[in-house]
Amino acid sequence: MYSKIALASVLFAAAKGQQVGTNTAEVHPSMTWETCTAPGACTTNNGKVVLDSNWRWVHDAKSGSYTNCYTGNTWDATLCPDDATCATNCALDGADYTGTYGATATGNSLKLDFITQGASSTTPNVGSRLYLMSDDKTYETFKVLNQEFTFDVDVSQLPCGLNGALYMVNMAADGGLSSTNKAGAAYGTGYCDAQCPRDLKFIEGSANVDGWTPSSTSVNSGVGTKGACCAEMDIWEANSISTAYTPHPGPSSIDVCTSDQCGGTYSSDRYAGTTDPDGCDFNSYRQGDKTFYGPGETVDTSKVFTVVTQFLTDDGTATGTLNEIKRFYVQDGTVIPNSESTVAGAGGNSVNVDFCKNQKIAFNDTDDFNAKGGFAKMSTAMAEGMVLVMSLWDDYYAQMLWLDSEAYPVASDPATPGIARGTCATTSGSPATIETSEKSAYVTYSNIKFGAINSTFAATPAKRSMLGATAGRPQRAA
Ligand SMILES: *[C@@H]1O[C@H](CO)[C@@H](O)[C@H](O)[C@H]1NC(C)=O
Ligand SMILES: *[C@@H]1O[C@H](CO)[C@@H](O)[C@H](O)[C@H]1NC(C)=O
Secondary structure (H helix, E strand, C coil): CHHHHHHHHHHHHHCCCEEECCCCCCCCCEEEEEEEEECCEEEEEEEEEEECHHHCCEEECCCCCCCECEECCEECCCCCCCHHHHHHHEEECCCCCCCCCCEEEECCEEEEECEECCCCCCCCEECEEEEEEEECCEECEECCCCEEEEEEEECCCCCCCEEEEEEEECCCCCCCCECCECCHHHHCCCCCECCCCCCCCEECCEECCCCCEECCCCCCCEECCEEEECCEEEEEEECCCCEEEEEECCCCCCEEEEHHHHCCCCCCCCCCCCCCCCCCCEECCCCCCCCCEECCCCEECCCCEEEEEEEEECCCCCCCCEEEEEEEEEECCEEEECCCCCCCCCCCCCEEHHHHHHHHHHCCCCCHHHHCCHHHHHHHHHHHCEEEEEEEEECCCCCCHHHHECCCCCCCCCCCCCCCCCCECCCCCCHHHHHHHCCCCEEEEEEEEEEECCCCCCCCCCCHHHHHHHHHCCCCCC
């Protein structure tokens, strides 16, 4: 018995690259979802979810060692003197999904808690990011062209400053498993998005310790030299006050960038990178309908509702080019078309080729969407297949004011088109405040359906006469 363990540790020590820890067994929570060909013709898939690697405990890979490679927002100088050595020395461990991270999958739903104080953690966990898997080593990939993606969401407990985001990115299906990344999708590696995030601890089997600057505001995060870029389709970014859906063109697979050349949130030149960090967003409030979405509004965010997103192509086939992204909501059995934009010169109720030119002009926004390839580039990324991300986050850079506030940029006149995003105060959403005041916030995603256009929901709005007939029936005796 002892010799066997000793041999195992020798093998571990000899292995090269981002390691796998064994202190907590990694058990991926199950989450079902459906594939549909026509309304009512859906089959159930037994999916799983996995927590992103950035949230995981990273420790000395030597068998039996509990020494942290990363504590708070700094790397251990001995274990992590440089990117390559750090990846060799350090292991990602398994996750206690509910106890440590507040992520609970049940049947077809996934509930993400904002703040979770784990029994063995010194500081509470903040938010999370999970990926849908097809098996224990592979992310599910969705090819959305000429298809629709539908899910139910409960945003009722998401106040100003929080973002329950369900979206897709061009991560590798195996998480970038390689000779230097032994962890792979099983441990949630390989993330990339349109901000070319530089807060990732490992990218392509190499640590991001070189040039790492701990955050001055977040006790858990920092920014390294490297970033990971790829296209991103934000199907859903929302809280109970505001919502937006936004395509961000970019590379169809992970593209590693360096320092300010990355562009995006983490770099001084926002537009320097290979992705469009702004995207072409449709936020109903920003587009002028201020009573469409919110508590008690047309889409009543105090209750669960269904979100339908259709990815239409120029020739109505999966090999065509994306040219429109349509949105419907379904609540209490009623189909609610997306709100109509009242912005002069940028009307309609969907994200399409004209809207994504006209909206930039109407709002005097930088048109990086078309500069980075627009619909054609987005279409290429979608044709490649994208990984589904379900997350909950707060915003250390802009307090989520771009999504939900009365004015963003905050100094601008709210009467100017494009400035008002929602009803949240321009002083709201500070992580330091909401991580204390909104400890019980959560989001729940459920009932995911994917398939042919109009197959995942009752596309025809309920007819008044039918509703009348039902209401008029004699009540059944109790
Ligand atoms: C439009 O934006 C540019 C650059 O951001 C700025 O210089 C200009 O004043 C803006 N125009 C209006 C009409 O606000
Ligand atoms: C989906 O349903 C809408 C509304 O009934 C209809 O206008 C559209 O043509 C349908 N699309 C397809 C591909 O069936």
